[in-house]
Amino acid sequence: MSALKLDGKNLSAISEDSIKNRVADLLKKSINPTLATILVGADPASETYVKMKRNTCARVGMKSIAVELPENTTTEELLDKIQDLNNNENVHGILLQHPVPTQIDERKCFDAIDVKKDVDGVTCLGFGNMSMGIDAYGSCTPAGIIRLIKHYKIDVQGLNAVVVGRSPILGKPMAMMLLNLNATVTICHSRTQNIDTIIKNADLIVGAVGIPKFIKSSWIKKEAIVIDAGYHPEKCGDIDLDGIEDIASAFTPVPGGVGPMTINTLILQTLQSAEKSLAN
Numbered sequence: 001m002s003a004l005k006l007d008g009k010n011l012s013a014i015s016e017d018s019i020k021n022r023v024a025d026l027l028k029k030s031i032n033p034t035l036a037t038i039l040v041g042a043d044p045a046s047e048t049y050v051k052m053k054r055n056t057c058a059r060v061g062m063k064s065i066a067v068e069l070p071e072n073t074t075t076e077e078l079l080d081k082i083q084d085l086n087n088n089e090n091v092h093g094i095l096l097q098h099p100v101p102t103q104i105d106e107r108k109c110f111d112a113i114d115v116k117k118d119v120d121g122v123t124c125l126g127f128g129n130m131s132m133g134i135d136a137y138g139s140c141t142p143a144g145i146i147r148l149i150k151h152y153k154i155d156v157q158g159l160n161a162v163v164v165g166r167s168p169i170l171g172k173p174m175a176m177m178l179l180n181l182n183a184t185v186t187i188c189h190s191r192t193q194n195i196d197t198i199i200k201n202a203d204l205i206v207g208a209v210g211i212p213k214f215i216k217s218s219w220i221k222k223e224a225i226v227i228d229a230g231y232h233p234e235k236c237g238d239i240d241l242d243g244i245e246d247i248a249s250a251f252t253p254v255p256g257g258v259g260p261m262t263i264n265t266l267i268l269q270t271l272q273s274a275e276k277s278l279a280n
């Protein structure tokens, strides 16, 4: 039997239609949902990501404010800018594009974002709340993966889930989200030994390692659920997906799987923050 394709492109398109309607409802109530994007320096990949995020805002009728700071910005200057945006009641979400230039204390700047506006899920407080099951915006890539899994009614309870990668924006929050859904979670990283053996025992695998086709299809157990968060210029992810339809029970394609869900989740969480501001 051929594996179920977890189609993030399709789900994000469906979600965009619903977000558009909710934005229109807010506009009628004089709330203009607004995402502030902060780009420090001129890294071409970061510029592209920010542009894609702003374009998505425009497609759903949401406002975005572009803050562009020079390469030599200091931590204090960036903190001041974040404080301005925290204090601006017309801003509902703040996205600080990662990575920032090395002279900046990125963690300090992430944590300066008001948790109510942390729609990208990057603050320690947001991560802690999410981990403890307290209402919080999740980091967008893992939160998008969870939305995709739920959309296809995949129950991860009791599954042996293996997350390969432990970055603050992806692997760690992914592991906590799966744990909160009652999966039994193993996290692998660069010092893990015998990764192939660990993966061979996994019912669900998340590739978040940043190395093209690092996880081999021969390591994947029959009927496993395969989630590939990676994306590389070669148009492949972190998992070798050749022949995966005949091995897995479900899988995310690359492109068109996890990628579209990330930006969609950012926009959705910005909308939710704007909706909450109406309730206050």
Ligand code: NAP
Binding pocket: 141, 164, 165, 166, 167, 168, 169, 170, 171, 188, 189, 190, 191, 192, 195, 207, 208, 209, 210, 211, 229, 230, 231, 232, 238, 258, 259, 260, 262, 263
């Ligand atoms: P990252 O910060 O570079 O983290 C990579 C993780 O993989 C680290 O925890 C690292 O372990 C681990 N790792 C590196 N080499 C390894 C090895 N040989 N064996 C086992 N583990 C190893 O990357 P990231 O930001 O989490 O991104 C991971 C992937 O997701 C990338 O392909 C990226 O392009 C993709 N991504 C996609 C989206 C999207 O929107 N679709 C968003 C973000 C990221 P250590 O901690 O021990 O160093």
